Amino acid sequence: MKKAPWIAFALALSLPLCLIAQSSPMASKGWKAGVAKQVITPTEPLWMAGFASRTEPANGTSHDLWIKALALEDAEGYRSVLVTSDLLGLPKDLSDRIRERLATKHGLNKSQIILNSSHTHSAPVLSHSLSDIYPMSESHLKAVEKYSSELVEQMIQLVGEAIDRLEPAAVFAQNGVTRFQVNRRNNSAVHLERQTELAGPMDPAVPVLKVVNLSGDILAIAFGYACHPTVLSDYEWSGDYPGFAQIELEKTYPGTTAMFFQGAGADQNPLPRHTVPLAIQYGKTLAAAVERVLSEEMKELEPTLHTAYAEVDLPLTEAPTAEALSAYINQATGYQKRWAERLLKRLEAGEKFETSYPYPVQVWNLGDQPIFTLGGELAIGYAIELKRIFGQHVFVMGYSNDVMSYIPTTAILREGGYEGATAQMVYGLPSTWGSDSEILILHQLIRLAKDAKVAQPEEKLF
Numbered sequence: 290m291k292k293a294p295w296i297a298f299a300l301a302l303s304l305p306l307c308l309i310a311q312s313s314p315m316a317s318k319g320w321k322a323g324v325a326k327q328v329i330t331p332t333e334p335l336w337m338a339g340f341a342s343r344t345e346p347a348n349g350t351s352h353d354l355w356i357k358a359l360a361l362e363d364a365e366g367y368r369s370v371l372v373t374s375d376l377l378g379l380p381k382d383l384s385d386r387i388r389e390r391l392a393t394k395h396g397l398n399k400s401q402i403i404l405n406s407s408h409t410h411s412a413p414v415l416s417h418s419l420s421d422i423y424p425m426s427e428s429h430l431k432a433v434e435k436y437s438s439e440l441v442e443q444m445i446q447l448v449g450e451a452i453d454r455l456e457p458a459a460v461f462a463q464n465g466v467t468r469f470q471v472n473r474r475n476n477s478a479v480h481l482e483r484q485t486e487l488a489g490p491m492d493p494a495v496p497v498l499k500v501v502n503l504s505g506d507i508l509a510i511a512f513g514y515a516c517h518p519t520v521l522s523d524y525e526w527s528g529d530y531p532g533f534a535q536i537e538l539e540k541t542y543p544g545t546t547a548m549f550f551q552g553a554g555a556d557q558n559p560l561p562r563h564t565v566p567l568a569i570q571y572g573k574t575l576a577a578a579v580e581r582v583l584s585e586e587m588k589e590l591e592p593t594l595h596t597a598y599a600e601v602d603l604p605l606t607e608a609p610t611a612e613a614l615s616a617y618i619n620q621a622t623g624y625q626k627r628w629a630e631r632l633l634k635r636l637e638a639g640e641k642f643e644t645s646y647p648y649p650v651q652v653w654n655l656g657d658q659p660i661f662t663l664g665g666e667l668a669i670g671y672a673i674e675l676k677r678i679f680g681q682h683v684f685v686m687g688y689s690n691d692v693m694s695y696i697p698t699t700a701i702l703r704e705g706g707y708e709g710a711t712a713q714m715v716y717g718l719p720s721t722w723g724s725d726s727e728i729l730i731l732h733q734l735i736r737l738a739k740d741a742k743v744a745q746p747e748e749k750l751f
Contacts (some may be wrong), residue, residue, distance in 0.1 A: 290677045293436040294353045297653055298448075305318060313515065313572060314325075316328070316750060318359060318364045318592065318593045318691050319364060319457060319458070319459065320362065320363060320457070320458045320459060320460050320500075320592045321361070321362040321455040321456060321457055321458060322359065322360065322361055322362075322455065322456065322460070322500045322502075322508055323359075323360040323449075323450075323453065323454035323455040323456065323507065323608065323708055324357070324358065324359055324450040324451055324454055324500070324508050324546045324747075325357070325358045325447050325455065325507045326355055326356065326357040326358070326447070326546050326547075327355065327356055327357075327443055327447050328353045328354065328355060328377075328587035329354050329355060329356050329440060329443060329574070330350055330353045330354045330373070330526050331354075331413050331436055332525065333412040333432060334346040334347060334348070334432075334746060335347060335429070335433060335436060335715070336410055336413070336414045336423045336425055336429060336433065336723055337411060337412065337413060337414065337524065337526075337595065338377035338410065338413060338414045338415070338418070338419060339377050339408075339410025339411070339412070339519070339522075340410055340519075341520050341623065341624055342522070343424075343522075343524070343596055344425070344705050345409075345427070345524070345713040346524075347413070347525065347526055348460055348524045348525070348660045349525040349526070350523065350525055350526045350527075351411070351526060351565065352432075352523070352525035352526075352527055352528065352532055352533075352536065352720075353526070354374075354375035354409075354412055354526055354527075354528060354532075354539070355374070355375050355528070355532075356372060356373070356374045356375070356376075356440075356443060356447055356533070357372070357373050357374075357446060357447075357546055357548045358370055358371070358372045358373075358447045358450070358451040359371045359451065359498075359500065359509050359511055359525055359546075360446050360452045360455055361455035361594060361655070362455055362594075363459070363592045363593050363594035364514060364593065365593075367403070367594050367655060368395075368397065368401060368446050368452070368522035368594075368598055368698070369397075369401040369403075369498075369594055370397065370401065370403070370451060370452070371403045371405070371511060371550070372402070372403065372404050372405065372444060372447065373405050373406075373407065373447065373511070373548040374404070374405070374406050374407065374444075374549050374709040375407050375409050375412055375414050375528040375531070375532055375604050376406040376407065376408075376412045376413075376415070376733075377406060377407070377408055377409065377410065377415075377418075377419075377692070378406040378408060378418070378666070378688055378692025379406055379415070379690070379691065379692060380415060380416070380417045380418040380691065380692065380693070381647075381691045381693060382416070382417040382486060383415060383416070383417065383437055383440070384404055384690050384691050385721075386441050387404065387424070387444050388402050388404070388690075389446065390443065390445050391448055391713070394445065394523045395449070395452060395634055396447065396520060398597045398598070399450075399649075399651075399690075400403045400596035400598035400651060401596050401678050401688065402690075402691050403550075403651065403653070403662050403689055403690065404444075404689060405452060405550040405686050405688055405689045406417070406551060406552045406689075406692060406750065407518055407528060407529075407531045407532075407549050407551050407688075408517065408518055408551070408554070408656040408666070408688050409518040409527065409528050409529040409531065409532065410427070410517075410518060410519050410521070410522065410527075410529065411518075411521050411523075411525065411526055411527035411528070411529055412526065413433070413526075414433050414453075415433065415437045415438075416433050416434045416435075416437040416438075416442070417692040418716075419703075419715065419716065419717075420631075420693075420717050421615055421624045421627040421628040421631060421714070421717055423624075424627075431436070431510060434746035438605050440556075443450050445532075451646070456502055457502070457503050458500050458501060459496070459500070459501045459589060459657060460498065460499070460500050460501075460507060460589070460590045460592075460656070461500075461501070461588060461589050461590065462496075462497065462498050462499075462588050462590055462656075462658040463495055463497055463582045463587040463588055464494050464495065464496050464519075464582075464629035464681070464682060464684075465494070465495035465496075465512075465581055465582040465678075466493045466494060466495055466499070466578060466580035467493060467495055467574055467577070468493045469513070469516070469559055469560075469571050469574055469622045470491060470493070470514070470515065470516035470517075470554065470557040470558065470559060470574075471487055471489060471491070471557065471559070472487070472488060472489055472491050472556055472557060472669070472708065472735040473517075473558040473560075473562040474555065474556050474701070474708065475488035475489065475705075476488055476560070477541040478558070478560050478561070481560050484577070489609040490669050490670060490673055491551065491557065491669060492515050492552070492669050492672045492673060492676075493517075493673075494514075494515070494552075494681075495512060495513065495514055495575065495578040495579060495580055495582065495645055495687075496512065496513045496552075496586070496684040497510065497583065497669060498512070498655075498658075499511070499512070499583045499587055506542075506544060506545075507542050507545040507583075508543060508545065508546065509546045509547075509548060509580060510538055510542065510545055510546070510547045510548065510579060511548040511550060512534075512538075512547070512549060512550070512575075512579045512696065513549065513550040513551065513552045513684065513686060514531070514547070514549075514551075514552055514554070514557055514575055515551070515552030515553045515554040515669055515685075515687070516530075516531075516552075516554045516556060516557045516558065516698065517554050517555075517558050517559065518530055518531050518551075518559075518689055519558060519559065519562060520559050520562040520563065520564070520567050520568040520571060521562075521563070521565065521568050522563060523606070524688075527568070528549075528573035529568055529641070530535075530559060530572045530575065531549035531551075531572070531575070532549075532572065533551060533568055533569050533572025533573065533576075534547070534572040534573070534575040534579070534684070535547040535548070535549055535572075536572070536574045536612070537572055537573055538557075538576050538579060538580070540585075540642070541576070541580060543676065548687050549635060550689075551686065551688040552667075552672060552685055552686060552687055552689055553612065553663075553667040553668060553669045553671050553672035553685055553687045554666075554667075554669070554687065554688075555665075555667050555668045555669070555696065556668050556669055556701070557669055557694070557696050557705055558702065558717075559571050564652060567572050568623050572630060573731060574606075577717035582736075583724070585630075588658070589655030589656075590655050590657070590658050591656035591657070593654075593655075593656055593669060593685075594653070594655050594725075595740075595742045596651070596652070596654075596736070596738035596741060597651065597652045597735055597737040597738075597741040598649070598650070598651045598652075599650055599651075599736075600647040600648060600649050600650075601648040601650060601730055601733045602645045602646075602647065602648075602721070602727050602729075603645055603646045603647075603648040603722060603730070604644065604645050604722070604723030604725065604726065604729075605642075605643060605644055605645055605646065605719065605720045605721070605723065605724070606720045606721050606723055607717065607720060608632070608642040608673070608719035609629075609720070611633060611636045611713065611720070612635055612636070614629045614632055614633040614636070615633065615665055616628055617695055618633065624714065624715065625711075625714055628688070628714045628717065631717070632719055634730075636730075637726075642719040643718070644718060646693060646718070648662050648665070648690050648691075648693075648696075648730065649662075649663075649664040649689070649690040650664070650730060650733050650734050651663075651689065651737070652734065652740070652741040652743060653689065653741065654741040654742055654743050658682070658683075658684070658688065659679055659682075659683045659684070659738065659741070659745065660683070660684045660727035660744040661675050661679075661683060661684070661685045661686070661734055662685075662686040662687075662690065662694065662697070663685075663686070663687055663688035663689060663692055663730065663734075664687075664688075664689055664692065664693060664711070665687065665688070665689065665691070665692055665694055665696040666690040666694065666695040666696060666708075667685075667687025667688065667689065667696045668695070668696060668697050668698050668708065670701070670727075671687070671696070671698065671727075671730070672685040672687075672702065675731075678735065678745065679733075679738065679743060679745060681738040687692075693718070694712060694713055694715075694716040694722075695707075695708045695709075695712040695713075695716075695718055696722075696730070697709045697722065697726075698725070698727050699724060699727045699728070701722075702721065702726070702727075703725060709721070734739070
């Protein structure tokens with residue numbers, strides 16, 4: 290059967306257009322991206338992570354908790370995946386299980402995977418984490434273990450879905466700015482109303498990644514901020530201000546997936562705090578900063594991806610003796626007493642304490658956009674120093690791949706206080722970090738940056 294002349298003419302006209310589309314850089318030689326998300330709000334009562342003052346499990350939900358994944362593939366077919374989560378932090382055991390499974394199932398090594406936690410203090414306790422903080426019953430502990438095991442499976446499934454949805458895309462990056470975080474070590478929350486100046490250090494950057502498909506639709510908005518999500522301290526599940534920011538952005542850009550990643554916010558608090566309206570306000574403030582970046586010209590990233598990963602053998606100081614622990618137990622209370630009792634039992638059982646910890650650091654380079662990820666509750670000084678070395682445009686994520694304790698700068702270690710000393714008890718470590726920890730971490734990141742082909746700004750005399 291012959292086609293009508295006008296149909297043949299139309300097909301002839303459309304053929305070159307199809308060929309052009311197929312040969313366009315974005316279609317065949319550009320990025321590919323896939324996005325997936327899943328609710329992880331507990332369906333049964335669990336203890337909440339973050340505040341030692343809580344005395345019972347959660348009793349409600351402000352809004353759902355989520356895990357979200359962005360899979361990327363460059364022009365050469367090299368892949369990586371960013372997973373963000375409304376969690377306090379993934380401990381090493383769960384992180385290792387997830388990454389081992391992703392290696393087996395999808396061929397992704399540790400350098401290709403970022404598991405970032407928002408650090409909301411309105412998420413559930415996970416297994417192998419904060420073991421001394423909450424006086425949980427045996428049934429509560431079993432519920433935590435069950436939820437944690439299910440979470441591992443959910444993350445594996447999530448990444449698979451994101452990879453299955455890979456499609457041609459363009460990726461853009463830019464830093465925005467907003468200021469509601471306050472350095473909690475150097476500013477009193479009690480006297481904040483009367484302060485006319487805030488003491489630092491602080492970093493107001495709002496790093497933003499935008500992923501757009503061939504039709505121009507925004508597939509994903511990955512954005513960050515360096516500030517504790519500790520506005521809320523009630524008994525309802527919530528992503529805190531990052532959760533409200535993601536809700537706001539997904540409302541403004543229907544069909545997109547908004548993904549929050551935590552920066553170096555260990556010593557930064559949202560102040561004032563403790564009310565839901567304040568959490569909503571900060572969420573909308575952060576969303577507005579992201580919207581401003583999206584409305585302006587952003588830097589389009591070339592479809593090249595380089596990744597590097599290492600674990601620093603981070604030294605711990607000498608642990609307390611049995612005599613010191615016994616004396617401490619007699620005068621301590623709460624989780625500090627439980628910490629000392631657990632350590633003393635280890636000594637009495639003939640165990641030796643750890644003298645170092647395998648601390649994860651990582652570098653991604655998307656086109657010419659460097660992303661530095663570090664484990665633990667990262668102090669803002671690390672972001673500031675990395676930007677001094679590599680430029681203000683870099684993105685810095687803390688709370689990535691393993692949240693094992695606070696990671697203080699050398700200055701904070703010397704000053705002591707919660708971030709420099711007692712937080713080690715919260716996470717169950719036997720002692721504080723060695724004085725050379727910051728140097729070891731930064732030196733390893735500089736080496737990884739070279740492996741990931743990150744350009745270091747040239748020093749100029751004039």
